[in-house]
Amino acid sequence: TRSTRPQRLLKAVQKNATRGDPQSVISAIDHFCRHSEWAMNIGDEKGTILDSVVNELNPEKVLELGTYCGYSTVRIARLLPPGARLITLEFNGDYAAIARQVITWAGLEDRVQLVEGASEDWIPRMKEHFGIETFDLVFLDHWKDRYLPDTKLMEDCGLLRKGTVLLADNVICPGVPDYLQYVRNSLSYKSCYFKSHLEYTKAEDGLEKSVFLG
Numbered sequence: 215t216r217s218t219r220p221q222r223l224l225k226a227v228q229k230n231a232t233r234g235d236p237q238s239v240i241s242a243i244d245h246f247c248r249h250s251e252w253a254m255n256i257g258d259e260k261g262t263i264l265d266s267v268v269n270e271l272n273p274e275k276v277l278e279l280g281t282y283c284g285y286s287t288v289r290i291a292r293l294l295p296p297g298a299r300l301i302t303l304e305f306n307g308d309y310a311a312i313a314r315q316v317i318t319w320a321g322l323e324d325r326v327q328l329v330e331g332a333s334e335d336w337i338p339r340m341k342e343h344f345g346i347e348t349f350d351l352v353f354l355d356h357w358k359d360r361y362l363p364d365t366k367l368m369e370d371c372g373l374l375r376k377g378t379v380l381l382a383d384n385v386i387c388p389g390v391p392d393y394l395q396y397v398r399n400s401l402s403y404k405s406c407y408f409k410s411h412l413e414y415t416k417a418e419d420g421l422e423k424s425v426f427l428g
């Protein structure tokens with residue numbers, strides 16, 4: 215039967231990227247998505263904004279909601295010091311299998327913990343299962359109607375501390391209106407919008423960076 219797009223994306227990485235070289239993995243995926251088949255990775259333009267937020271924070275503990283093929287996982291993990299940890303949640307087994315291979319091709323498997331499961335099931339287990347008290351950075355890029363409930367769940371589970379940064383993809387396209395309204399009006403967050411474009415297109419999109427104030 216015909217291969218899937220994530221399988222073809224992985225093939226492009228294995229063909230065009232150098233093992234152990236995260237930048238070549240990023241470039242191979244961006245080239246594939248720009249010239250062969252569009253895929254919903256954050257992409258190179260918004261990816262540069264993600265990079266700057268990670269570099270500014272120098273986070274020890276990072277949570278990613280929605281791994282997909284692992285593109286943003288590689289972007290974030292390549293900037294982390296060896297002692298730091300990125301936990302990424304993905305409940306689609308096919309996507310998780312592809313992402314594991316992409317992350318390993320980049321040579322970043324020792325900094326990344328890919329958990330195959332749903333965010334709503336695993337957010338409440340971060341303390342007892344991973345020994346994580348709070349996160350320094352959370353990257354939201356999963357189902358758009360889950361950004362807000364999962365943010366409230368993270369608050370309730372005590373996973374956010376004064377200064378924790380939430381970075382949300384797609385706040386314009388496809389859009390996350392309920393989440394935006396919440397973080398922009400809540401007294402518990404200082405929020406700002408980074409205007410950009412939908413990956414590999416000219417359509418507007420952007421990232422919302424929200425600092426939890428405790």
Ligand SMILES: CNc1ncnc2c1ncn2[C@@H]1O[C@H](/C=C/CNC(=O)c2cc(-c3ccc(F)cc3)cc(O)c2O)[C@H](F)[C@H]1O
Nearest residue numbers: 254280281303304305306331332333355356357360387388
């Ligand atoms: C709900 N809890 C979950 N737990 C674990 N993994 C999850 C969970 N929910 C989803 N996943 C996992 O997270 C991923 C979901 C990504 C969804 N992303 C998008 O839809 C998305 C869409 C566009 C887009 C824009 C314009 C257009 F014309 C078409 C598409 C652009 C983007 O950058 C996106 O991120 C994965 F697929 C799913 O299994």
Ligand SMILES: [Mg+2]
Nearest residue numbers: 256355383384
């Ligand atoms: Mg996205």
